[in-house]
Amino acid sequence: MTDTGIDLVQVTKTYTRAGETVRVLDGLDLRMEGGRYYALMGPSGSGKTTLLNLVGGLDRPDSGKVVVAGEDLAGLSRAALSDWRGGNVGFVFQGFNLIPVLSAFENVALPLALTPLSRKERKERAEYALELVGLSDRMGHRPRQLSGGQEQRCAIARAIVTDPTVILADEPTGDLDRDTADQVLELLQRLNSELSKTILMVTHDPHAAETAQRIVRLDKGQLIGIEETASAGAR
Amino acid sequence: MELLRLAWRGLTRRKLRTVLTVASLAVAFFLMLTLRSLVTTLNAGAEAASASRLIVQSAVSLFVDLPLSYQSKIETVDGVAGVSKWQWFGGYYREESNRFAQFAVDPAITLDIYPEMELEAGAREAFLGNRRGALIGEGLAKSYGFQVGDTVPILPELFPHPDGAGVAWEFEVAGIYRPTKESFDANMLLFHWDYFEETVAAGQNGEAPGTGTYVLEIEPGSDATEVMAGVDALFENGPQRVQATSESEFQRQFVTMFGNVPFFVSTIGGGVFLAILLAVVNTMLMAGREQTRDVGILKALGFSDGDAVKILVGQSLFISVLGAGLGFVLARATEPGLASALGAMFPGYAIRPETMVGAGILALLIAIAAGIAPAWRAARLQTVDALGGDE
Numbered sequence: 128m129t130d131t132g133i134d135l136v137q138v139t140k141t142y143t144r145a146g147e148t149v150r151v152l153d154g155l156d157l158r159m160e161g162g163r164y165y166a167l168m169g170p171s172g173s174g175k176t177t178l179l180n181l182v183g184g185l186d187r188p189d190s191g192k193v194v195v196a197g198e199d200l201a202g203l204s205r206a207a208l209s210d211w212r213g214g215n216v217g218f219v220f221q222g223f224n225l226i227p228v229l230s231a232f233e234n235v236a237l238p239l240a241l242t243p244l245s246r247k248e249r250k251e252r253a254e255y256a257l258e259l260v261g262l263s264d265r266m267g268h269r270p271r272q273l274s275g276g277q278e279q280r281c282a283i284a285r286a287i288v289t290d291p292t293v294i295l296a297d298e299p300t301g302d303l304d305r306d307t308a309d310q311v312l313e314l315l316q317r318l319n320s321e322l323s324k325t326i327l328m329v330t331h332d333p334h335a336a337e338t339a340q341r342i343v344r345l346d347k348g349q350l351i352g353i354e355e356t357a358s359a360g361a362r
Numbered sequence: 363m364e365l366l367r368l369a370w371r372g373l374t375r376r377k378l379r380t381v382l383t384v385a386s387l388a389v390a391f392f393l394m395l396t397l398r399s400l401v402t403t404l405n406a407g408a409e410a411a412s413a414s415r416l417i418v419q420s421a422v423s424l425f426v427d428l429p430l431s432y433q434s435k436i437e438t439v440d441g442v443a444g445v446s447k448w449q450w451f452g453g454y455y456r457e458e459s460n461r462f463a464q465f466a467v468d469p470a471i472t473l474d475i476y477p478e479m480e481l482e483a484g485a486r487e488a489f490l491g492n493r494r495g496a497l498i499g500e501g502l503a504k505s506y507g508f509q510v511g512d513t514v515p516i517l518p519e520l521f522p523h524p525d526g527a528g529v530a531w532e533f534e535v536a537g538i539y540r541p542t543k544e545s546f547d548a549n550m551l552l553f554h555w556d557y558f559e560e561t562v563a564a565g566q567n568g569e570a571p572g573t574g575t576y577v578l579e580i581e582p583g584s585d586a587t588e589v590m591a592g593v594d595a596l597f598e599n600g601p602q603r604v605q606a607t608s609e610s611e612f613q614r615q616f617v618t619m620f621g622n623v624p625f626f627v628s629t630i631g632g633g634v635f636l637a638i639l640l641a642v643v644n645t646m647l648m649a650g651r652e653q654t655r656d657v658g659i660l661k662a663l664g665f666s667d668g669d670a671v672k673i674l675v676g677q678s679l680f681i682s683v684l685g686a687g688l689g690f691v692l693a694r695a696t697e698p699g700l701a702s703a704l705g706a707m708f709p710g711y712a713i714r715p716e717t718m719v720g721a722g723i724l725a726l727l728i729a730i731a732a733g734i735a736p737a738w739r740a741a742r743l744q745t746v747d748a749l750g751g752d753e
Contacts, residue, residue: 180746183662185661185662185745185746185749186744186745186746205667206666206667209661209664209665209666209667210664210666211664212662212663212664213663213664213665214664218662218663220749224655224658224659224662224749225659226368226371226656226659226660227375228371228372228374228375229368229371233367237364237660237663238663238664240363240364240365241663241664241665285663
């Protein structure tokens with residue numbers, strides 16, 4: 128069986144901002160099992176989003192190894208990394224990041240343009256993904272015509288439409304009210320439990336983190352600890 | 363297909379700006395096509411000039427008349443097959459705005475010298491046999507509705523009618539010529555020299571006029587340079603020195619008489635075009651910058667750097683080709699009107715195929731020039747930076 132887990136080995140990442148070099152991740156070693164739902168917590172600047180970007184292949188480490196679902200990302204060229212991302216990773220962002228000039232359906236169907244699926248198959252998949260997140264009746268709406276919760280659900284539909292191995296969510300409930308946030312969190316839980324997706328969610332919200340199975344805590348670019356949540360026991 | 367949709371939708375993000383940019387380009391291409399066509403029309407006149415015709419004018423200026431006695435002397439030069447007087451009449455038809463070229467000529471020899479004027483059966487005889495008869499181009503006939511047999515009153519500005527100031531010279535349309543060459547002026551009125559001379563001589567001062575130019579036809583096989591040298595040499599010691607030139611050289615000199623028209627037109631047109639081009643490049647840069655986040659999203663979803671380039675260059679291509687296309691349609695739509703309005707100065711005005719091809723190539727170059735900077739930026743953009751950037 129293919130390993131769908133995530134391994135970070137001695138990962139270091141520095142940024143230079145306004146002439147000052149900041150070490151965001153400092154020799155980080157972390158193993159996250161496949162098919163699990165992880166919440167990533169830590170104070171601002173602890174390296175959460177950087178870690179997420181490295182796992183998603185949006186950025187590269189200065190040193191160390193990032194292996195996702197058995198693929199060592201360091202060995203991939205820029206173009207190959209794009210291809211890999213398209214087939215293996217689904218992103219959910221805090222600001223939704225939907226393309227404003229496309230409808231909900233078109234946004235969700237967009238990643239499928241990179242697959243060899245027929246037009247009919249793409250349509251069916253996008254409709255299914257929207258149905259899964261409860262937006263069947265909003266397919267023709269543009270992002271600005273949707274509420275915040277609907278936009279985020281649309282973004283989740285886009286993240287799962289290619290059936291990726293890993294879903295990476297960066298503060299997915301950060302811009303939502305509590306009720307809407309709960310709906311989104313419930314949706315992520317279902318994706319993990321029903322579709323066995325490996326989910327890594329960055330959050331500041333302890334309530335949101337509790338919906339995951341495990342919480343990874345970072346501080347100053349280093350791993351503080353990994354703990355099981357009550358949700359893990361419940362499942 | 364999806365990239366095409368993305369490119370198109372990106373343009374609809376700011377609909378008004380897209381429309382205005384396309385409109386700017388349409389105006390620029392309309393100007394380019396029209397002004398370029400004016401230049402090519404002027405040049406075509408010189409290029410299409412007959413190699414067998416020479417023009418003799420005063421060495422001082424085209425505005426200085428030559429004595430009538432010169433005609434018989436020029437006819438004696440070796441290689442000269444025929445000579446006709448051509449005198450600019452300079453009048454207008456009813457309104458001052460109705461201007462076209464009128465010339466007093468030796469009718470028979472002129473018809474022999476100018477095979478480009480095609481006449482219907484009987485028109486030649488009708489023209490030659492009618493002292494007040496005039497031959498008009500089909501462009502004039504079309505513009506003013508003149509028909510054979512009509513009387514055309516021309517109000518003079520240089521040669522007053524002997525019956526008094528403000529009295530029109532009257533000509534009877536004896537025939538309508540059809541140019542066999544596109545560049546040959548279809549808006550001339552030619553009339554009998556004899557009628558002109560007698561009428562002028564009957565005026566208050568009673569002086570016979572001179573002629574502005576002589577048009578020569580040279581015999582087949584004759585060396586035009588030798589004939590020109592022979593004509594010039596005849597009058598080297600006066601009373602009026604002359605300058606004999608080829609018809610094409612005369613056309614070129616005539617075109618530049620009021621300044622270097624092609625240079626002037628090309629410079630003004632080029633300046634306007636460049637200004638609009640810079641505006642389009644600026645617009646494309648702004649559009650590219652606005653789509654930074656979209657590019658980041660696409661890259662995060664797995665689209666390549668090349669896909670981002672295709673989208674932005676595609677948008678630039680669409681705007682340029684649409685703008686150029688509309689400019690082309692506009693230029694073609696106004697072509698008959700301009701050809702008619704400018705017929706006297708730019709006979710045979712037409713947008714030539716090479717001008718259209720040039721405009722097409724220019725549209726592609728603009729698309730590349732305007733699209734390459736935002737596309738290059740999009741290709742180099744790091745996904746993380748693009749997603750973090752504001753619109």
